[in-house]
Amino acid sequence: xxxxxxxxxxxxxxxxxxxxxxxxxxxxxxxxxxxxxxxxxxxxxxxxxxxxxxxxxxxxxxxxxxxxxxxxxxxxxxxxxxxxxxxxxxxxxxxxxxxxxxxxxxxxxxxxxxxxxxxxxxxxxxxxxxxxxxxxxxxxxxxxxxxxxxxxxxxxxxxxxxxxxxxxxxxxxxxxxxxxxxxxxxxxxxxxxxxxxxxxxxxxxxxxxxxxxxxxxxxxxxxxxxxxxxxxxxxxxxxxxxxxxxxxxxxxxxxxxxxxxxxxxxxxxxxxxxxxxxxxxxxxxxxxxxxxxxxxxxxxxxxxxxxxxxxxxxxxxxxxxxxxxxxxxxxxxxxxxxxxxx
Amino acid sequence: xxxxxxxxxxxxxxxxxxxxxxxxxxxxxxxxxxxxxxxxxxxxxxxxxxxxxxxxxxxxxxxxxxxxxxxxxxxxxxxxxxxxxxxxxxxxxxxxxxxxxxxxxxxxxxxxxxxxxxxxxxxxxxxxxxxxxxxxxxxxxxxxxxxxxxxxxxxxxxxxxxxxxxxxxxxxxxxxxxxxxxxxxxxxxxxxxxxxxxxxxxxxxxxxxxxxxxxxxxxxxxxxxxxxxxxxxxxxxxxxxxxxxxxxxxxxxxxxxxxxxxxxxxxxxxxxxxxxxxxxxxxxxxxxxxxxxxxxxxxxxxxxxxxxxxxxxxxxxxxxxxxxxxxxxxxxxxxxxxxxxx
Numbered sequence: 232x233x234x235x236x237x238x239x240x241x242x243x244x245x246x247x248x249x250x251x252x253x254x255x256x257x258x259x260x261x262x263x264x265x266x267x268x269x270x271x272x273x274x275x276x277x278x279x280x281x282x283x284x285x286x287x288x289x290x291x292x293x294x295x296x297x298x299x300x301x302x303x304x305x306x307x308x309x310x311x312x313x314x315x316x317x318x319x320x321x322x323x324x325x326x327x328x329x330x331x332x333x334x335x336x337x338x339x340x341x342x343x344x345x346x347x348x349x350x351x352x353x354x355x356x357x358x359x360x361x362x363x364x365x366x367x368x369x370x371x372x373x374x375x376x377x378x379x380x381x382x383x384x385x386x387x388x389x390x391x392x393x394x395x396x397x398x399x400x401x402x403x404x405x406x407x408x409x410x411x412x413x414x415x416x417x418x419x420x421x422x423x424x425x426x427x428x429x430x431x432x433x434x435x436x437x438x439x440x441x442x443x444x445x446x447x448x449x450x451x452x453x454x455x456x457x458x459x460x461x462x463x464x465x466x467x468x469x470x471x472x473x474x475x476x477x478x479x480x481x482x483x484x485x486x487x488x489x490x491x492x493x494x495x496x497x498x499x500x501x502x503x504x505x506x507x508x509x510x511x512x513x514x515x516x517x518x519x520x521x522x523x524x525x526x527x528x529x530x531x532x533x534x535x536x537x538x539x540x541x542x543x544x545x546x547x548x549x550x551x552x553x554x555x556x557x558x559x560x561x562x563x564x565x566x567x568x569x570x571x572x573x
Numbered sequence: 574x575x576x577x578x579x580x581x582x583x584x585x586x587x588x589x590x591x592x593x594x595x596x597x598x599x600x601x602x603x604x605x606x607x608x609x610x611x612x613x614x615x616x617x618x619x620x621x622x623x624x625x626x627x628x629x630x631x632x633x634x635x636x637x638x639x640x641x642x643x644x645x646x647x648x649x650x651x652x653x654x655x656x657x658x659x660x661x662x663x664x665x666x667x668x669x670x671x672x673x674x675x676x677x678x679x680x681x682x683x684x685x686x687x688x689x690x691x692x693x694x695x696x697x698x699x700x701x702x703x704x705x706x707x708x709x710x711x712x713x714x715x716x717x718x719x720x721x722x723x724x725x726x727x728x729x730x731x732x733x734x735x736x737x738x739x740x741x742x743x744x745x746x747x748x749x750x751x752x753x754x755x756x757x758x759x760x761x762x763x764x765x766x767x768x769x770x771x772x773x774x775x776x777x778x779x780x781x782x783x784x785x786x787x788x789x790x791x792x793x794x795x796x797x798x799x800x801x802x803x804x805x806x807x808x809x810x811x812x813x814x815x816x817x818x819x820x821x822x823x824x825x826x827x828x829x830x831x832x833x834x835x836x837x838x839x840x841x842x843x844x845x846x847x848x849x850x851x852x853x854x855x856x857x858x859x860x861x862x863x864x865x866x867x868x869x870x871x872x873x874x875x876x877x878x879x880x881x882x883x884x885x886x887x888x889x890x891x892x893x894x895x896x897x898x899x900x901x902x903x904x905x906x907x908x909x910x911x912x913x914x915x
Contacts, residue, residue, distance in 0.1 A: 260619060264821070265728050266657040266805050267623035267718065274616030277602060280700060281609035282715055284668035288707045315608040326626035326713055358624060365630045371668055371713035373624055376609065386607050463608050479606070 234335035236363075244335065245361050248342040252356055256321045258377065259355045268357035270322060272377055279376040279383075281312035287367035295411045298337055300440045301370075302344025308466065309374035310352050311444035311519045315464035316385075317452075318378035320352060320444075325359035328369030341370075352446065382458070384523070389461040389480035393524040393545040396459075398448045398538055400492040401469055402508070405515025406500040407432070407439030413504075434496045442519045449521075451536050459523035468514040471566035472522050474552055483550040486543030486564075489557050513554070513564070576677035578705075586677065587703050590684040594698055598663045600719065601697045610699035612664060614719055621718040621725075623654035629709035637753045640679055642782045643712075644686025650808065651716035652694050653786035653861045657806035658727075659794075660720035662694060662786075667701035670711030683712075694788065724800070726865070731803040731822035735866040735887040738801075740790045740880055742834040743811055744850070747857025748842040749774075749781030755846075776838045784861045791863075793878050801865035810856040813908035814864050816894055825892040828885030828906075830899050855896070855906070 236244055249263050261269035272278055285291060285305055293301075306323060313320040325345060329338065349356055354374070414427035429436060445464075452459065461476045469491075477484050491512045501508040524545055525533055533539060543555075552564040578586055591605050603611035614620055627633060627647055635643075648665060655662040667687060671680065691698055696716070756769035771778060787806075794801065803818045811833075819826050833854045843850040866887055867875055875881060885897075894906040 261727070266654040267621040267660070267716075269658070269725060270620040270622065271722070272614065272620065278612040278614065278620060278717075279609040280612065280664070280666060280715070280717060282666045282668055282700060282702055282713070284670055284702045284704055284711065284713055286670050286704065286706050286711065289670075289705055312608040316611070318609070322622070324622060324624040324715060326624055328626055328628050328631075328711070358622060360624055360626045362626055362628065363631055364628050366708040369626065369628065369670070369711055369713075371624070371626055371711075373622070373666060373715040374609075375620075375622060375717075380613070383611060385603070 232336060236329060236333065236335055236338065239335060241361055244338065247335065248338060249356060252346070254355045255353050256355050258321050259357055262355060262357040263359070268322065268324070270357070270375065275379060276377040277380050277383060279313050279316050279318045279378060280373065281309055282371065282373040283309050285370040287369070292415070293368070294415050296440060298340035299344035302341040303348045303441055305370045305372055306345045306348035306354070307352070307442055307444050308519060309372050310348070310354065311464040313374055313376035314444050314446055314449045315462055315521060316376070316378060317382050317449060317459070317462060318376040320354050320374050320376040322355045322357045322375040323349065324373045325356060326371040327359070327361045328364035329361065330364045330367055333368065352444065384459045384462040386461050386463050386476050387479035389476055389482050389524040389545045390526070391482060391545055391547055392527050393460050394527060394530060394533065394541050395473070395484060395486060395524055395543040395545065396533055396539050397465070397469065397492060397520055397522050397542050398445050399518070399520040400494045400497065401465070401518050401520065402501070402511035402515040403435045403438035403494050403497045404442060404517040405511055406497045407435035408517070409504055410435060410500060411439065432496060432500065434494060435500060439517065442517065444519060445521045448539065455532050455536060457525055457529050457532055459525055462521060462523035465518040465520045465522050466516060468516045469518070469522065470513040470564045474564060474566050476522070476524065477545070477552050480545070481548055483546040483548050484543055484552045485546055485550070485555055487555045490540060490542045492540040574678060578671060578675065578677055578680065581677060583703055586680065589677065590680060591698060594688070596697045597695055598697050600663050601699055604697060604699040605701070610664065610666070612717065617721060618719040619722050619725060621655050621658050621660045621720060622715065623651055624713065624715040625651050627712040629711070634757070635710070636757050638782060640682035641686035644683040645690045645783055647712045647714055648687045648690035648696070649784055649786050650861060651714050652690070652696065653806045655716055655718035656786050656788055656791045657804055657863060658718070658720060659724050659791060659801070659804060660718040662696050662716050662718040664697045664699045664717040665691065666715045667698060668713040669701070669703045670706035671703065672706045672709055675710065694786065726801045726804040728803050728805050728818050729821035731818055731824050731866040731887045732868070733824060733887055733889055734869045735802050736869060736872060736875065736883050737815070737826060737828060737866055737885040737887065738875055738881050739807070739811065739834060739862055739864050739884050740787050741860070741862040742836045742839065743807070743860050743862065744843070744853035744857040745777045745780035745836050745839045746784060746859040747853055748839045749777035750859070751846055752777060752842060753781065774838060774842065776836060777842060781859065784859065786861060787863045790881065797874050797878060799867055799871050799874055801867055804863060804865035807860040807862045807864050808858065810858045811860070811864065812855040812906045816906060816908050818864070818866065819887070819894050822887070823890055825888040825890050826885055826894045827888055827892070827897055829897050832882060832884045834882040
């Protein structure tokens with residue numbers, strides 16, 4: 232079944248997609264339906280704002296990306312930015328540019344994913360814009376969150392001797408993408424009966440197609456009484472992000488190859504592709520893990536937190552940013568991360 | 574001179590475009606440069622959020638739209654939504670999708686327009702996202718503003734017998750667009766020496782290419798002690814917007830053809846194009862004027878405010894929404910406004 236979007240028009244489509252949305256947060260006073268959403272935060276809370284623009288053919292390929300997953304991911308990557316400030320996401324606005332290729336049912340799928348992410352993370356959809364597009368799908372999401380003033384963690388607070396920590400593992404989403412791209416090419420030249428071979432690769436595919444934001448890590452750090460000195464989420468690759476923290480904090484760093492957390496499936500896939508695993512972990516991108524620094528005195532506390540790994544330490548700026556390999560060599564870090572403008 | 578964007582990369586481009594931005598508002602605690610912007614509003618202020626997505630070929634045509642004007646307009650249309658809530662715009666985020674067709678100098682022009690609008694209206698650029706695009710230019714702006722809780726004006730507050738008011742005049746931006754489209758066609762088939770004929774049309778061109786948000790009207794209403802019962806800005810045409818107010822307020826309305834404010838240039842252009850002037854004024858779109866209702870008791874006060882016109886009144890819902898023509902006939906209003914999804 233395919234319903235053309237033109238049969239509903241802009242307002243009809245928005246009404247249809249946002250029907251039955253329940254507002255979950257006290258801070259949301261007025262959601263969709265006026266010139267602007269109205270929010271109200273207590274005096275002791277600061278307001279966090281982040282935004283992401285996703286374009287078809289640049290950030291996602293609908294040949295292998297289900298629209299529901301895409302909607303989920305588009306929302307979650309914004310939540311990740313709010314958690315990376317040590318905050319809590321509360322509202323999003325969703326703007327969509329949609330070409331005639333897409334039906335009302337397609338948009339229902341996309342929105343179902345956005346709504347699912349919002350339910351899972353307790354976020355309200357409070358506004359947006361829907362328009363036609365000449366070419367493909369455009370998704371622009373802005374997320375608003377909150378945090379106490381003393382609670383916010385910036386990128387520029389890392390001190391010498393601070394420990395560098397990372398949640399989860401690295402490079403999995405990137406290897407998932409490589410796998411999807413390979414199967415796309417295989418299928419393009421194959422009979423209809425050929426099925427993509429994803430057996431045993433479910434984890435890296437999920438990391439690429441349906442990432443999660445690390446709310447759990449933020450909660451664990453809070454419960455353990457740890458406030459990171461600097462933090463950001465890893466979207467462009469560990470190497471690039473670590474250099475942001477060091478640059479903004481005016482410091483250097485040393486990280487250790489042997490301590491980089493890497494999942495078995497990521498390693499197996501890299502071997503199959505004959506790719507350097509450490510390069511994948513350093514520059515893969517789209518991990519949406521948290522990278523943060525804590526004072527040396529938090530060493531024991533951090534080690535008790537599951538799914539967080541110590542990978543190195545902050546140094547004087549003169550020492551630069553470097554990776555120490557398994558055989559003790561020092562390589563200068565480079566921000567080779569995914570650059571969509573090159 | 575043409576510098577390829579790839580020579581700067583994403584972060585280099587953002588740094589370049591946002592260099593020297595001065596934050597103007599106390600509520601802006603941290604602008605560009607972290608995972609999220611940080612804002613802090615006093616307890617008695619509510620936070621307003623609005624967003625607009627502009628796509629090349631759908632919302633603007635770069636054949637006749639200077640990039641600096643486009644940037645200015647993209648920002649101002651968002652400010653207009655905040656004023657339409659009776660609020661004050663304070664911050665924006667700017668996301669750009671840019672194809673290889675555009676140079677660093679092009680983006681400087683676009684950003685110069687955005688920055689000029691922000692300076693004029695006292696708004697801070699606090700974040701955004703810049704990425705490559707396969708096709709043309711994408712601009713997504715989110716604006717954050719503030720207002721006292723008691724001060725906010727929604728669309729749903731119109732009462733029976735309220736007066737319907739509109740600022741400025743209607744249909745001018747639409748006629749400016751018609752003129753630009755005509756000259757584009759003429760020039761496409763002409764010699765290089767032919768120049769477009771815009772003499773005496775400057776006003777309607779400016780209304781299309783460099784609209785302003787009606788901050789002045791909001792200030793005048795405030796100074797006169799008038800709080801509208803319902804308000805919105807006119808982006809899709811008077812007819813469409815008035816029906817939103819009536820629907821959300823559960824009311825009907827009567828407006829009078831003879832009272833619709835129309836500029837001389839708009840009328841002259843409509844005549845030249847052999848278009849019905851009233852239709853242009855009702856459905857033209859992109860006016861960015863304010864449409865609002867006030868209690869009958871504010872009748873005298875409203876008449877003292879320059880550049881505001883009374884065009885009709887709110888009625889019982891059973892009477893529907895209608896235009897009374899100069900010869901006393903009644904026509905049901907229809908939301909024929911510009912629908913980019915049809």
